[in-house]
Amino acid sequence: MPTSPLSSRPARLLATVALLAAAPTAALAQAGEVNVYTYREAKLVAPLFEAFTKDTGIKVNTISASSGLEQRIATEGANSPADVLLTVDIGRIKDAIDLGVAQPIKSTVVETVVPAQYRDPGGLWSAISVRARVVYASKDRVPQNEITYEDLADPKWKGRICIRSGQHIYNNALFAAYIAHHGEAKGEEWLKGLKANLAQKPSGGDREVARDIAAGKCDIGVGNTYYWALMNDREADKKAWADATKVILPTFKDGGTHMNVSAVVLAKNAPNRANGVKLIEWLLGDTAQHLYADVNYEYPIKAGIKINPTIAGYGELTADKLPIVTIAENKKKAATLVDKVGFDN
Template sequence: MKLALTTLMATTVLAGAVSAQELNLYSSRHYETDERLYSDFTDATGITINRIEGNADELIARMEAEGVNSPADVFLTADTSRLQRAADAGLLQPVESEVLEARIPSNLQDDENQWFGFSQRARIIFYNPEIVDTPPATYADLADPAYQGLVCIRSSTNTYNQTLLASIIEHEGEEAATDWAEGVVANFARAPQGGDTDQLRGLVSGECGIAVSNGYYFARAVRREVEGVSDSLDMISWVFPNQGGRGVHMNLSGGGVAAHAPNRDAAVAFLEYLASDQAQEYFSAGNDEFPVVEGVELAPSVAYLGAFETDDVNLSDVADNIPTAQEIFNTVGWP
């Protein structure tokens, strides 16, 4: 596998374009399993990764404060909203890479090549079949009055929800998106609280009949013990929304090269490494995510969810709608 990685990055690493022996990574990915991503890159290239980890918004603020003196080479984070926020703040720079263009689908990268998606998360509708006989088949159905008092979902400040609503704006327009958000609020089983795993726990406890969560939180509970979920998997069923229509909304984990990267060549080499089969397989096996590169094998925990149609909307266009999405959330009183 190391040979395949070296071949992929030959133009940037073996040809001598990368002279730096270190890379400064600002990352909001907080998964211990990512350690192997970093060590494998170092083993293949000899480039040491220095990590600054923290909340995405904190890292963005830090890069803004550091300005042209920022040591950041790569910004890595979850969800389109944070990637676009960094781009809009002038913290990223365009990258021209034949490797990235060939391997990353065009709808999963910024139109100006300032950020690229490297793994995907499916926003799925889960439900407790003992409470709900006929689950929602689409995202629109979550606003159906038939589900009043049944829906559990995270707060409006959650990036996954912001991007989901931004995608609805892109597909259906602001008026329809506002009606949807208002209908979902009317169907809340409880005030939004906790993370996606807490929404799944709500199904097990019976507090929720329907929950919206990224699929990898459930897949993680299949792969290893997750308190309050793993021992009750038979109480949780799921629906892939909008099949036969636009497909399941997919949000991203991705990254870009920092605007003032002191080790730019190393930064580009790292992004290209994240698009390699080796790294793509590990996103799935290590963190139960979907690869962005077609044909990469899924981890058993991810494959357990089954096959489904995905929304191929351009996420760069979706990102433009995120400020409007937050305004809609505020208007309809979604906490």
């Protein structure tokens, strides 16, 4: 396997990190290797890293976790083995930038391939794929195929909406985008209306939203584009949930569909900096972008790459033009409002 985790068990992971932290930075650099800290599930990134190794001969070592990777890089300091941080949300990116663990990528490939709204103006991060936060709806009980995010607070949906925690990073980004579009006061009013329309306390994940719609507990819910595709195409035990639902691409009034990013940071003290840049640039190439489309069910960031047929089946996407950095600037306000209105209570 070209992708070799630095550790597979918690105790061994801590020992590995401690050992690397004690080593001189120069000793961490290995010709033909790159170290990736990743929030993506191992099974989702393995095909990408295997293809990268096949194309370049550079071995990819990974540490994966569901939280805390940017904090770990900060704690490791100058002796961190991390070359690249791979994230699944703008919130993780903002945390990494705020902690000072990134350095400019400085790549003409990034500047050429990635639209300006999906990368940092100073080059500290770049998206490598995008996903949309959409509406799952009952095929039987919801005849309409169009909806706006603003409509989710309409009383006609009272007792009919399911959603995961308002403090989850995916919902936090959506709420932050709403604030960026409409302002904090209207954002609070909207959150109150959305909360009033919930069929049950926020819980579970995006898959469970589809499950509860299929069970008749609610009629619509909010989820990411790729979860529905995974349930429909690959997860046989959840296929019934997809069969009972459909995906609607909502938009902001006078705007487009809210987008979030899978993104990369080049670590500030990357011991294999050149290989880190090679990996980032490779992830923006045709091979990786096709894999993102067909393995991860995400929208390619590179123009001209075919969208996966299941994702394309949702309809024509009109992506919101709001820069990702603007969404990030409103994340704290969104989190504060979620608590203020008691959204998760």
